[in-house]
Amino acid sequence: xxxxxxxxxxxxxxxxxxxxxxxxxxxxxxxxxxxxxxxxxxxxxxxxxxxxxxxxxxxxxxxxxxxxxxxxxxxxxxxxxxxxxxxxxxxxxxxxxxxxxxxxxxxxxxxxxxxxxxxxxxxxxxxxxxxxxxxxxxxxxxxxxxxxxxxxxxxxxxxxxxxxxxxxxxxxxxxxxxxxxxxxxxxxxxxxxxxxxxxxxxxxxxxxxxxxxxxxxxxxxxxxxxxxxxxxxxxxxxxxxxxxxxxxxxxxxxxxxxxxxxxxxxxxxxxxxxxxxxxxxxxxxxxxxxxxxxxxxxxxxxxxxxxxxxxxxxxxxxxxxxxxxxxxxxxxxxxxxxxxxxxxxxxxxxxxxxxxxxxxxxxxxxxxxxxxxxxxxxxxxxxxxxxxxxxxxxxxxxxxxxxxxxxxxxxxxxxxxxxxxxxxxxxxxxxxxxxxxxxxxxxxxxx
Numbered sequence: 001x002x003x004x005x006x007x008x009x010x011x012x013x014x015x016x017x018x019x020x021x022x023x024x025x026x027x028x029x030x031x032x033x034x035x036x037x038x039x040x041x042x043x044x045x046x047x048x049x050x051x052x053x054x055x056x057x058x059x060x061x062x063x064x065x066x067x068x069x070x071x072x073x074x075x076x077x078x079x080x081x082x083x084x085x086x087x088x089x090x091x092x093x094x095x096x097x098x099x100x101x102x103x104x105x106x107x108x109x110x111x112x113x114x115x116x117x118x119x120x121x122x123x124x125x126x127x128x129x130x131x132x133x134x135x136x137x138x139x140x141x142x143x144x145x146x147x148x149x150x151x152x153x154x155x156x157x158x159x160x161x162x163x164x165x166x167x168x169x170x171x172x173x174x175x176x177x178x179x180x181x182x183x184x185x186x187x188x189x190x191x192x193x194x195x196x197x198x199x200x201x202x203x204x205x206x207x208x209x210x211x212x213x214x215x216x217x218x219x220x221x222x223x224x225x226x227x228x229x230x231x232x233x234x235x236x237x238x239x240x241x242x243x244x245x246x247x248x249x250x251x252x253x254x255x256x257x258x259x260x261x262x263x264x265x266x267x268x269x270x271x272x273x274x275x276x277x278x279x280x281x282x283x284x285x286x287x288x289x290x291x292x293x294x295x296x297x298x299x300x301x302x303x304x305x306x307x308x309x310x311x312x313x314x315x316x317x318x319x320x321x322x323x324x325x326x327x328x329x330x331x332x333x334x335x336x337x338x339x340x341x342x343x344x345x346x347x348x349x350x351x352x353x354x355x356x357x358x359x360x361x362x363x364x365x366x367x368x369x370x371x372x373x374x375x376x377x378x379x380x381x382x383x384x385x386x387x388x389x390x391x392x393x394x395x396x397x398x399x400x401x402x403x404x405x406x407x408x409x410x411x412x413x414x415x416x417x418x419x420x421x422x423x424x425x426x427x428x429x430x431x432x433x434x435x436x437x438x439x440x441x442x443x444x445x446x447x
Contacts, residue, residue, distance in 0.1 A: 005447055006220070007118050009150065010102070010189040011200055013095070014081045015111045018043045021101065023066060025074040030065040042103050044110045049103050065102040065115075075203065076101045078112055081193075097202030104188045113189045114202065121200060122146055123207050123215045128199035130417060132208040134302040138424035139214035141433040144443060145415050146198055148223040148232040151446070153197075154190055155229055169250075176357075176368040180249045218430075220447040223438055225256050230441050234415035236304075237314040238262050238352060239388055239408025240283070240290040241274060242437065247350035248372050248411045256441040259351035262290045262419045274353035277346060281390045283353050284407045287316055291419035292408075303421035314409050314418060317385050323400040326379075330360060333378050339364030344379075344391045344402060352412045355387040372411055385409045414438065 022039045029036065040058070043050045048062045068074020077096045099116030125146050126132070126139055134142075160167055170179040181196065191197040223230040231254060233245065238260075245257040263269045269288045272279040287293060293315045294300070300314075321329065327341045339362035347368060348357035357370040360378070369375060376384035389406035415437045423433050431443060 007151070007154075007447075008115060009118055009121055009154070009191065011114045011116070011121065012186060012189040012192045013078055013097070013112045013114055013200075014193075015109050017109055019103070019110055019112055020079040021112065022077040022079070023074075023101075024076060024096070026069040027066040027074060027076070027101070028069055029059070030067060031061065032059070034059070035069070036066060042110055042112075044105050044108050049105050049110060063102070063104055065100055067100045068098075071098070074098070093204070095202050095204040097204075106188065111188060114193075118147065118150065119215055119219055121150075123211055124202055125198045125200050126211050126214065127207045128201040130303045130421075131301065132211045134210075134421060135424035136210055136214060137428060137430045137433060138303070138421050139211055140218050140430035141415070141420055141424070142234075142417075143214050143218045144221050144223060144430065144434060145232045145234055147218075147221065148230050149198070149234075150191060151222060152229040152231045156231070157190070167250075175366075176370075177374065178357075178370050179374045180371045181373050182249050220445050221443050222446045223256070223434065223441045224444045224446075225254070225441045229446070230254070230256055230438060232415070232438060233257065233411070233413040234417055235408075235410025235412050236416075237292045237409040237418045238412040238416035239315060239386065239406075240269065240288050240293065241352040241412075242414065242416065243350045243352040243354050243372075243412035245413055247354065247356045248413055256438045257413055258439055260437055260439065262292050262416050263288075264291070274351060275349045277349070280346075280349050280353035280388070284316070284388065284390050284405055290315070291422040292416050294418065294422050296422070296425075299421050299425050300418070302425075303417055313385070315407065317406045319380070319384070319404045319406070321402045321404075323402065326402050327362065329381065330362075330378055333381075334369070336367065337364055338362030338367070341402070343393070346391065349388075353388040353407060354412055355389070358387075379404065386412065388412070 019042045023037050025037060027036045040051050040053045049064055050057055051059045075096050075098050077094055079094050080092045081095045097114045099114050102113040102115055104111045104113060122143055126142050169182060186192060193200040223232050240262055242260045245254045246252055261269050261271055267289045269290060274280045274283055323341060330341060331337050338360055341362045343361045345359040346355050347359055349355055354372050355375055356372055357368055358375050359368045369378060372387040375387045385406055386408040388408050389404040392403040394401040420433050
């Protein structure tokens, strides 16, 4: 990817048949030059997008962009934005953004898109993905990682467009469903604003001087392998060992995303093959020394926003289901009637012990599902913490229980945010943090 100056990006914020927004200041419609300010509602209709306020309909069109007349002071607020979609912290909130506001209509739905420079976007991402009070070195590391991931996705989209290649994210047969979740549904903008991509909440999530310094001092820095920007992934807690990219997404091997034991040199942490079932069970049953194996509330409060701290089991966890409860849950979450679930059988594990293939058997149907997020979605009302779990089946007088004993939070690929927070607090530099999780890659100045 060749970049000579800071790029602008488009971020999909919220979709719906009608969206209410407030222009905080003087905004100009790109096609007509007309000025707007105040509160409006955008509606999808047979004639295109209709913009209304208390005075009535003020305009209609297929695509509308509003730009602040003064970029340094203008902002807009989108009301009732859903954050944490399908996760346990899902909620609606009003969010305020700088930059341009664009409405796109597809079918009977509108999408509000924010267009702004990369570095301004990153200042919000870092403050949204974690606490803006994190250590300076962690903030710098995350700025480089988030910037790299973003530009790698844009580069990937351009390459797929040039080749005309159709990007597949699911393979379904009568006996197996393999599905992963990446950026397959983003056609009208570069990235979305939720956990599906990177959390981006505009200027709603208060930034700090430390965040601004971290972004400014690393401006244009990206992680690269050869001539390519690294697809630099990250998750909350790896559970002590990181996972391979290809076990979570498309079958592509990235040499910089390999298994890493999340511990300093010389730590008492076993480097066993966690793809082997017996080793994975032993690993999950223990609590090995690791950067992310921490209960330090000061560190956790620095890296986790309030709604992330609603769950305090990150490194090792347990979930228990009654047999009927599990059967109903899986039917609801997959849309498939397995009948009464009789077994959950781990088939294929990755380098962190995370499952990429799981056989679900009921008295009506047996099916193999994967990859890791598909498994997590099937076994929780939101998302199971991770797919690194062992299954304990307990028969008792009151019926059958399925107990999932697990490790980590998230896909486990790339940077472990809690581990990186511990490293930052221990005095590691952002370059040391990055080199720990992305072996063999290098930081370069792209623009």
